[in-house]
Amino acid sequence: MKKLAILALAGLVLVSAALFFPMAAAGHDVNECDRDHRDCRENVLNMDAPWYKVMIFLTVCDIGLGKCILFM
């Protein structure tokens, strides 16, 4: 039961992440992924948020880059 709950939660997190990040349209090349990632980082670095939160959002940018490259 416990394992099932963990699996369900993990699945939910992955689905949420996949839905949350904008889908990379077909035809995106790696340069576009790079540029989106750079823009995401620049946006975060100018967030004026406390540093711990900035670290978390930078990680979200990195996940977005991974997703962009995977779904290219």
Place this chain on the structure above:
Amino acid sequence: MIEAERALAFEGPPCRPAKSTVGMGMTRRAAEAMVVILSLTVAAASGGAKEQAVERWKAVEVAAAANEADEALLGRPLSLALDAECLYVADAQDCAVKVFSKDGRFLRAFGRKGRGPGELTFPSGVSVVGGRVYVADKLNYRIQIFDGEGKPRGGYPVPFAPDKVFAMGAETLLITGNPTGRRAGEMLLHIYGDAGRLRWEGLEARSSSDPMYDTFRNMILVCPGEEKDFYVVFRSGDRTILRFAGTGVLRGKTPVDERHAFRPLDMPFKGPKKRLLGFCWAAARDRGLFYLSAPEPVDGKDLGPGRRLSVIDKDGRLQAVVELPCPVHRFVVEEDRVFAIDDEGGLRIFEIVR
């Protein structure tokens, strides 16, 4: 037998002298202890006097003029610049530069979202000199130039996302950029001449196996100085102020008084624990004095903007501490006035009372 010998013979053998006394019946050991205690007390007192030598200045809010225009609202103000009459604010959300009088009255705005001439995408830096307004048009990867009325007067592309821009005289700009962490040897500072010709690049980004750590270690603040000199302060991990000539030559390093203390922050992610040493959230310079705001703890273990400005002289000594009524994200200083952006993104004006 002379008198002294007689005295010794009378009191006992010389190899084991009797306890000597130092007035008021005090033994020598007690006297030495007293001297040690006294000297420690004096040292502590002088240390305390040094602490007291740091003046505490208050900052009193100046009632800003009421602005009713929607345009006057700041969405995401990322940079402030002053000229003789006005305050210029780069607003990344509204893709505009907003101009205020020095009593906070909204005067005009220019720029709108786009990629064409006079249009901006995420303006993150602004600087004014000689009636020209220079804007770091970050996500268009270019510098745009406007006249004082907001009419576009050209610009040029740059091969990185420009973060802040500082006009060092007619046609010479210092531009900062955040390193991407993907290439070795990325530079944090770039000097461009007329028509967008690169004159100098320098201050290589620090790199290690941890890109997150590097991102924070490479965050810098720049303060323009006199005669085209400029100063660089790292936001964490380094307590020196670097002084550069307008040509890019490093002129000196000034360590900052340790009373402007590091604020540690444990980084949350993988690998062995790394500790960031927060040093400065924002910085400004005016009339030879640096104003550094120390990051302050927020929400328990995080570090956010502070409400105390350390006033540092050219030798790195802490001269005074200015207590602001609220935390500020960025600010510029002119004489006794501090123009600042608060936690809500609002423009606040403070008068320093010395």
